[in-house]
Amino acid sequence: DAGITQSPRHKVTETGTPVTLRCHQTENHRYMYWYRQDPGHGLRLIHYSYGVKDTDKGEVSDGYSVSRSKTEDFLLTLESATSSQTSVYFCAIMGGLNTGELFFGEGSRLTVL
Amino acid sequence: RKEVEQDPGPFNVPEGATVAFNCTYSNSASQSFFWYRQDCRKEPKLLMSVYSSGNEDGRFTAQLNRASQYISLLIRDSKLSDSATYLCVVSDNNNDMRFGAGTRLTVKP
Numbered sequence: 084d085a086g087i088t089q090s091p092r093h094k095v096t097e098t099g100t101p102v103t104l105r106c107h108q109t110e111n112h113r114y115m116y117w118y119r120q121d122p123g124h125g126l127r128l129i130h131y132s133y134g135v136k137d138t139d140k141g142e143v144s145d146g147y148s149v150s151r152s153k154t155e156d157f158l159l160t161l162e163s164a165t166s167s168q169t170s171v172y173f174c175a176i177m178g179g180l181n182t183g184e185l186f187f188g189e190g191s192r193l194t195v196l
Numbered sequence: 197r198k199e200v201e202q203d204p205g206p207f208n209v210p211e212g213a214t215v216a217f218n219c220t221y222s223n224s225a226s227q228s229f230f231w232y233r234q235d236c237r238k239e240p241k242l243l244m245s246v247y248s249s250g251n252e253d254g255r256f257t258a259q260l261n262r263a264s265q266y267i268s269l270l271i272r273d274s275k276l277s278d279s280a281t282y283l284c285v286v287s288d289n290n291n292d293m294r295f296g297a298g299t300r301l302t303v304k305p
Contacts, residue, residue: 118295125200125283125297126240141292173239183228183287187239 086110089174089188097196102161104191106174108154114177115157116141116185117149119170126173132157164195199223200286202296210304213274217299219284220266229260230285231269234298240283243269274303 086109096102106115114133118126118141128141130149138149146168148160161168172191178184202219209215229246244251246258246267257270267286271278284296 123204123297125295127295128292142294183230183245183293184242185240185293187241189239 087174087176087186087188089172089191091191092189093192095194095196096164098165099163102164102193102195104159104172104174104193106157106159106188108157108176110176111154112176112178113154115151116175116177117147117157117159118173118175118187119143119168120173120190121170129159129172161193164193166195169193169195198297199294200284200296202282202284202299204297204299206300206302208302208304209274211274211276213303214270214272215274215301216271217269217282217284217301218266219268219286219296220264221284221286221294222265223286223288223294224265225288226265226286227289228287228293229258229267230287230293231256231258231267232283232285232295234281234283236280240295243282271301274301276303276305279303 088107090105116131117129120126127143132138132151150158174188175185200221231243232240233243234240246260250259255272259268279302281298281300283298287293
């Protein structure tokens with residue numbers, strides 16, 4: 084158990100509304116990631132963080148922003164949700180740079196109507 | 197062209213069968229390779245890392261062919277509990293891990 088929790092686990096919202104997903108970890112890991120998973124695409128990196136207030140864009144960052152004001156929390160925000168952002172969102176932490184192993188949260192299923 | 201490509205399957209095999217999955221990658225600078233397993237509606241979990249010399253973990257064998265840019269996963273003596281989606285993961289550094297779309301395996305009695 085890598086001590087990662089995501090909230091909310093399920094959310095239905097309407098186009099144009101803001102949405103924030105939260106990832107919380109209890110083991111003081113430096114690297115945290117947000118991925119989205121869609122059929123036929125696998126997991127794609129949205130943003131990642133390598134420390135408090137240190138973040139960078141991933142492969143599919145358009146329409147998303149992130150913040151990390153504390154080591155334990157990594158927030159993903161959709162400023163104005165669109166139907167194309169309907170997806171399952173996974174937060175992950177890097178278990179160790181030597182192993183390259185990612186530990187994932189249980190996922191947040193977002194539906195944008 | 198996707199950076200990491202996998203046959204989506206599904207692979208339907210009987211218990212006890214041997215099954216192999218391949219994965220190709222396009223970035224020749226890739227340094228790290230992994231297989232993850234994902235059960236339906238669950239998060240992915242690391243199955244095994246893939247080393248240049250190939251490696252084995254019980255019934256699972258992973259191999260890497262850098263010249264042809266593919267990795268493989270062999271599962272021997274398949275169990276019902278092996279039913280899952282297997283994700284190929286490739287990285288040129290540990291902050292940019294690229295996932296394949298996954299290969300779905302169903303093992304039947």
